[in-house]
Amino acid sequence: MMLILFISHILIGKVSISVGEILAIIGGEQQNSIHKFILLESRIPTAICALLAGGALSVAGLYMQTLFRNPVAGPYILGITSGSSLVVAFFIMGASSFGISFSKISLLDNSVLVFASLIGSLFFSMIILWFSIKVRSVATVLIIGLMLSSGVSAVISLMESMANKSSLQTFTFWSFGSFAGINYLQLSIMASIIALAIVLSLSQLKGLNLYIGGEIYAQSLGINVKQLKIISIISTALLAGVVTSYCGPIGFVGLAVPHLGRYLMKTSNHIILLPICFILGAIVCLLCSMIASLPFFDTQIPVNIITSLIGAPVVIYILWNQKNSMQHG
Amino acid sequence: MDKKHLLQCENLSIGYHQKSLLDNINWQFEAGKLYSIKGLNGAGKSTFMKTIAALTPPLQGKILLDNQLLHTYESQSLAQKLAYLGSQQQLSFPMSVQEFIMTGRYPYMNWLAKETEQDKSMVKQTIEALSIAKLQNKSIQALSDGEFQQVRIAAAVVREASFIILDEPTSFLDYKNKEKLWNMLKALSRDNKCIIIASHDMDYVERMSDVIYEMNPE
Numbered sequence: 001m002m003l004i005l006f007i008s009h010i011l012i013g014k015v016s017i018s019v020g021e022i023l024a025i026i027g028g029e030q031q032n033s034i035h036k037f038i039l040l041e042s043r044i045p046t047a048i049c050a051l052l053a054g055g056a057l058s059v060a061g062l063y064m065q066t067l068f069r070n071p072v073a074g075p076y077i078l079g080i081t082s083g084s085s086l087v088v089a090f091f092i093m094g095a096s097s098f099g100i101s102f103s104k105i106s107l108l109d110n111s112v113l114v115f116a117s118l119i120g121s122l123f124f125s126m127i128i129l130w131f132s133i134k135v136r137s138v139a140t141v142l143i144i145g146l147m148l149s150s151g152v153s154a155v156i157s158l159m160e161s162m163a164n165k166s167s168l169q170t171f172t173f174w175s176f177g178s179f180a181g182i183n184y185l186q187l188s189i190m191a192s193i194i195a196l197a198i199v200l201s202l203s204q205l206k207g208l209n210l211y212i213g214g215e216i217y218a219q220s221l222g223i224n225v226k227q228l229k230i231i232s233i234i235s236t237a238l239l240a241g242v243v244t245s246y247c248g249p250i251g252f253v254g255l256a257v258p259h260l261g262r263y264l265m266k267t268s269n270h271i272i273l274l275p276i277c278f279i280l281g282a283i284v285c286l287l288c289s290m291i292a293s294l295p296f297f298d299t300q301i302p303v304n305i306i307t308s309l310i311g312a313p314v315v316i317y318i319l320w321n322q323k324n325s326m327q328h329g
Numbered sequence: 330m331d332k333k334h335l336l337q338c339e340n341l342s343i344g345y346h347q348k349s350l351l352d353n354i355n356w357q358f359e360a361g362k363l364y365s366i367k368g369l370n371g372a373g374k375s376t377f378m379k380t381i382a383a384l385t386p387p388l389q390g391k392i393l394l395d396n397q398l399l400h401t402y403e404s405q406s407l408a409q410k411l412a413y414l415g416s417q418q419q420l421s422f423p424m425s426v427q428e429f430i431m432t433g434r435y436p437y438m439n440w441l442a443k444e445t446e447q448d449k450s451m452v453k454q455t456i457e458a459l460s461i462a463k464l465q466n467k468s469i470q471a472l473s474d475g476e477f478q479q480v481r482i483a484a485a486v487v488r489e490a491s492f493i494i495l496d497e498p499t500s501f502l503d504y505k506n507k508e509k510l511w512n513m514l515k516a517l518s519r520d521n522k523c524i525i526i527a528s529h530d531m532d533y534v535e536r537m538s539d540v541i542y543e544m545n546p547e
Binding site for chain 1: 435
């Protein structure tokens with residue numbers, strides 16, 4: 001299904017390109033056409049970006065829900081994405097105060113920005129982790145996460161009110177969320193960081209399964225809980241951070257997809273859910289990206305709007321279905 | 330004759346944040362017996378249970394498991410020898426009974442939790458031995474408190490641990506389920522397990538225990 005959506009994503013767009021033409025372009029038979037440029041420099045990288053971003057956000061959400069023992073946890077809700085947003089906002093709008101300006105392309109080219117944004121998400125992840133160790137109540141941690149997000153939003157709004165027109169426009173465009181405008185070098189950086197984060201987390205999958213039974217349960221079965229928390233949160237921060245810096249804040253995917261995975265596979269086993277959530281996340285984001293670029297919309301619809309419109313009802317539906325069977329949970 | 334597995338406390342002090350709850354504990358626990366720890370609320374029963382399960386460090390003194398200091402065990406091999414069941418447990422996400430019992434085999438599995446034939450047959454045997462076959466396909470979330478406690482014990486048994494430490498396992502159970510659980514634990518002690526229970530069920534403690542230790546803080 002992922003493959004079908006990937007191919008459909010390449011086929012669908014504001015400019016119609018036939019299957020035959022696509023095959024000719026890929027086969028190298030057609031040269032110098034505008035269609036070739038659209039296909040190779042826009043549609044294919046956008047589809048790969050959607051695929052990677054969806055997979056990464058969903059895995060990040062899966063880890064966060066287990067780690068915070070909360071079905072409504074996710075990188076967006078807990079303020080991890082805010083860490084990245086703050087850094088990006090500072091780069092775009094703060095820099096404009098010093099007379100430096102970025103276009104979206106030069107923004108993505110800036111590896112310092114990507115690195116800083118990762119540090120931002122890592123820093124916020126650590127704050128949330130610290131609170132979750134000190135404050136045992138998951139509800140309190142969730143509220144702290146929401147408050148952090150609100151605080152960051154306020155700071156960003158302040159920056160927006162003082163920013164010049166062009167930097168404000170760049171930031172607003174970034175904050176809508178988009179899988180477009182990425183080149184192959186950036187995609188390879190994104191893919192490498194996602195691969196690193198996932199490999200890093202593989203050693204903790206067993207521990208995450210046991211953590212569903214609680215901290216003491218995992219500990220009594222020989223798991224180093226401190227190590228489990230630190231590695232999982234670093235992995236989550238890398239996944240959410242890299243996606244946010246390249247694609248903007250994408251809501252609901254990290255929250256909804258893990259539920260969809262558990263629901264479809266009838267298990268909470270992370271060893272099964274890791275690949276499943278990655279694939280489902282990729283499917284969801286490919287679908288959202290496709291809807292965003294449907295030919296009958298005059299302009300490109302912000303991806304964030306579509307992920308929210310699809311994600312929110314999915315979460316409500318799944319939680320509604322679970323409500324009567326959570327006596328022990 | 331097989332060597333008896335032995336857990337020994339030598340001049341043990343237990344407590345939290347350097348505040349001692351009980352000093353100079355010199356108790357020992359051996360396989361094949363059921364031990365009860367009784368004492369008033371706040372006497373330090375739970376702290377003691379966590380301390381001998383290596384979940385809380387002792388303030389002073391030594392704990393020896395089969396003549397080796399408890400804290401020198403590698404965490405996975407300790408998990409194969411000793412199981413701890415806290416008074417309460419909540420699962421944050423749904424899990425089936427079989428899946429949950431299988432988590433007891435994790436200390437024997439590789440990093441990807443690959444189940445071997447031995448793991449599967451151990452789970453199957455335990456489910457039969459504890460007569461909980463009717464629960465095996467249910468979700469943990471659908472169990473009653475009594476059923477969940479039986480499943481938790483099954484997860485401890487599949488670990489092949491010689492020592493099963495239970496903190497107030499019957500506190501939320503009605504009379505019928507209490508009876509069933511105590512009988513289950515007594516049968517396990519006869520099967521050469523060492524069962525250590527902190528409990529307020531005085532009648533069962535007196536009736537079922539081979540040895541009773543009492544916590545009397547000064």
